[in-house]
Amino acid sequence: MEKKASKEKVIDAAIELFNVKGFTGCSVRDIANKAGANVALISYYFGSKQGLLEHLMTEFLEGYVSAIETQWKKVDGSEDLIFDRLLNAIWNVMIYQQKHHELARFAHREITLDTILVRELMSTYLSKEKNYYHSLLEVAFDRGELNTKPNEYFVLQLRGMLTLPFLHPQYIREVYHLMPHESDFLDQYFSELCEWVATHFKDSVTASPNIGEAADN
Numbered sequence: 001m002e003k004k005a006s007k008e009k010v011i012d013a014a015i016e017l018f019n020v021k022g023f024t025g026c027s028v029r030d031i032a033n034k035a036g037a038n039v040a041l042i043s044y045y046f047g048s049k050q051g052l053l054e055h056l057m058t059e060f061l062e063g064y065v066s067a068i069e070t071q072w073k074k075v076d077g078s079e080d081l082i083f084d085r086l087l088n089a090i091w092n093v094m095i096y097q098q099k100h101h102e103l104a105r106f107a108h109r110e111i112t113l114d115t116i117l118v119r120e121l122m123s124t125y126l127s128k129e130k131n132y133y134h135s136l137l138e139v140a141f142d143r144g145e146l147n148t149k150p151n152e153y154f155v156l157q158l159r160g161m162l163t164l165p166f167l168h169p170q171y172i173r174e175v176y177h178l179m180p181h182e183s184d185f186l187d188q189y190f191s192e193l194c195e196w197v198a199t200h201f202k203d204s205v206t207a208s209p210n211i212g213e214a215a216d217n
Helices: 001-019 029-033 039-046 047-075 084-099 101-110 117-140 154-165 169-176 183-198 212-216
Strands: none
Touching: 029 039, 029 047, 029 101, 039 047, 039 117, 039 154, 047 084, 047 101, 047 183, 084 101, 084 117, 084 154, 084 169, 084 183, 117 154, 154 169, 154 183, 154 212
16 A cells, blocks of 8 residues: 555656646656655666656547447447537546646657657557547438548547647646636536537437436546
8 A cells, every 4th residue: 555655655746747847858867756765666666767757648548438338239139319428528638637737748749749659659550549539420420410520620629629728737727717626617618618519410309319328528
């Protein structure tokens, strides 16, 4: 239990320092001092600072993509509306990011860089994210739920709206005087997202969205 606690302290310290100073702006010793741990402990668990970075990014994206995957997997053999499945996926992603908002900010920011690690993550996790959304929308189109055939831009816009509150929390606080990590913000933001998504679906489909399942995932 003590080792696990020390590992979690290292992870928390790394997230905080990476957010404030950037990955290149802090050393392994800085992280160890912040965590109140020995430098050797970081080498033991992660191998290096780069190994720690890879762990953080992979862990975040595993959970992020899984939040969508849970709804995608339930489509086969189900007569549930894809509109509802999509809203559940959106809600799950937002809740996941809110629970891990400091890591989300760092991970989304890191993804904007052109590095070997980011390229690998894009070819795996972020490609999965795109494919899951596209698959949901293709099924929705085949079932006659969508107004028009889905395209790349819908997913691009959706992803931008889902990540913005967690990538730019300072901007939202300072310019709009809203608190992106509070539940009231999340509820209102999700409501607005639902209305935007609904414009792409037929009125008969969007009459009574059911997102009860999302709260349990």
